[in-house]
Amino acid sequence: MSNKSFTAGPGPRLLLCVVLLGTSVVALVGSDAAPNPPVITVEMLETLKVLPGGLAALPSVPVPPDNPQTDAKVQLGKHLFFDKRLSLDRSLSCSSCHDPAKAFTDGRTKASGFGGFTLSRNAPTVLNAAFNRAQFWDGRARSLEEQAKGPLTAKHEMNMLDEHLLVARLNHVPEYKKQFQTAFGSAPSLDNVARAIAAFERTLTTPDSRFDRYANGDKSSLTVHEKQGLILFFGKAACAECHNGPNFTDDKLYGLGTSSAANKSADMGRFAVTRLRQDKGVFKTPTLRNIELTGPYMHDGSFATLEEVVELYNRGGDPGPNKSKLLHKLDLSSQEKSDLIAFLKTLTGTMPAVEKPEMYPDAPLAVNRRLPQ
Ligand code: HEC
Numbered sequence: 374m375s376n377k378s379f380t381a382g383p384g385p386r387l388l389l390c391v392v393l394l395g396t397s398v399v400a401l402v403g404s405d406a407a408p409n410p411p412v413i414t415v416e417m418l419e420t421l422k423v424l425p426g427g428l429a430a431l432p433s434v435p436v437p438p439d440n441p442q443t444d445a446k447v448q449l450g451k452h453l454f455f456d457k458r459l460s461l462d463r464s465l466s467c468s469s470c471h472d473p474a475k476a477f478t479d480g481r482t483k484a485s486g487f488g489g490f491t492l493s494r495n496a497p498t499v500l501n502a503a504f505n506r507a508q509f510w511d512g513r514a515r516s517l518e519e520q521a522k523g524p525l526t527a528k529h530e531m532n533m534l535d536e537h538l539l540v541a542r543l544n545h546v547p548e549y550k551k552q553f554q555t556a557f558g559s560a561p562s563l564d565n566v567a568r569a570i571a572a573f574e575r576t577l578t579t580p581d582s583r584f585d586r587y588a589n590g591d592k593s594s595l596t597v598h599e600k601q602g603l604i605l606f607f608g609k610a611a612c613a614e615c616h617n618g619p620n621f622t623d624d625k626l627y628g629l630g631t632s633s634a635a636n637k638s639a640d641m642g643r644f645a646v647t648r649l650r651q652d653k654g655v656f657k658t659p660t661l662r663n664i665e666l667t668g669p670y671m672h673d674g675s676f677a678t679l680e681e682v683v684e685l686y687n688r689g690g691d692p693g694p695n696k697s698k699l700l701h702k703l704d705l706s707s708q709e710k711s712d713l714i715a716f717l718k719t720l721t722g723t724m725p726a727v728e729k730p731e732m733y734p735d736a737p738l739a740v741n742r743r744l745p746q
């Protein structure tokens with residue numbers, strides 16, 4: 374993907390200024406000083422027809438034309454998502470690290486991979502990942518289809534050596550052979566496994582959070598403190614500079630200065646994909662939907678609580694490489710911090726009802742034959 378698509382455009386605060394003041398905002402552009410957003414009251418908030426930054430209720434999920442949603446495909450994808458056959462030693466399924474009981478994360482600082490190997494990153498939630506225009510903390514996959522192939526063959530994750538092994542395993546299960554025929558009119562393949570899993574993931578959205586109800590016009594669904602938090606979110610605290618749009622992410626990448634330049638083994642984020650100096654310590658803006666349920670936070674799980682995350686932003690980020698110019702010291706009062714966090718907690722939506730399906734048995738073995746490894 375082109376790095377260019379991640380260049381930050383004018384933020385919502387800029388647009389808010391235009392909306393509210395109708396005056397020139399030249400002073401904000403290209404300045405390093407903390408911009409002074411217009412003060413807006415809860416009464417003014419309630420009169421806005423649209424919220425700044427494109428913050429809005431979750432729309433329906435975008436579906437790529439080459440992988441239309443069908444019931445058969447979604448059911449197959451759900452089965453595969455839970456099936457440990459998809460890892461070399463049959464120990465891990467997608468759901469091991471994206472557990473429905475933990476808002477589709479694993480609740481760990483860093484994920485535990487093949488043979489108990491601790492991965493270098495935190496497992497993000499799969500909830501609403503269907504809205505992401507870039508997948509992974511470094512944005513290296515564009516689509517859910519492309520993403521799903523990653524863990525299947527990654528040595529430290531599911532470690533399926535190649536497509537041949539995956540296909541042999543699935544072909545050994547009569548129900549899967551039937552399901553692939555119904556869903557795709559063909560035998561199992563890596564592409565179709567990824568398509569089915571992606572179709573299932575497109576059902577994992579969380580509409581109807583209290584914020585969504587507010588955005589849809591129910592002004593009573595947020596408390597005054599939560600409304601103050603929303604005003605801070607796009608105003609003084611400037612969170613919506615990056616966490617914007619209905620999924621609370623701009624799908625772009627930034628440095629928050631948290632990667633230490635001195636630590637040679639530090640995760641350098643996007644740099645590993647592009648080898649560009651300006652990408653050192655740069656990570657994708659994650660969604661904030663359901664954030665109350667998806668800790669620990671950040672690519673490395675370094676923050677256990679939302680309070681710690683807000684402190685990072687309050688001090689204007691850390692001094693590591695490529696810190697975004699959008700970060701400034703915020704000088705939030707303790708009331709403001711707690712309002713902001715109260716607002717973040719209104720982003721928890723209705724969880725999809727997903728039960729682990731009954732796993733299929735392998736076909737009986739012919740004498741002297743071994744299961745595909
Ligand atoms: C061993 C734990 C583990 C397993 C198993 C696993 N994942 Fe993940 N998943 C992760 C981690 C860690 C990341 C972040 C990796 C990165 O950014 O480099 C991730 C990232 C993702 C993302 C990107 C989300 C985002 O917001 O960027 C999706 C989607 C996803 N996984 C789906 C799946 C699917 C589908 C499977 C099964 C085929 C799967 N995962 C198996 C740990 C795991």
Ligand code: HEC
Pocket residue numbers: 510606610611612613614615616626627628629631656657658659660661664667669670671672673679682683686687697699700713
């Ligand atoms: C310059 C863009 C930018 C701004 C401004 C910004 N964020 Fe972030 N946010 C990010 C990025 C990038 C990450 C991921 C960083 C990482 O993993 O190291 C992130 C991560 C987070 C996380 C952790 C999400 C998770 O799933 O682990 C939370 C919570 C968060 N931000 C809240 C906020 C709040 C609240 C504000 C305003 C005070 C804010 N952000 C302002 C870009 C931004």
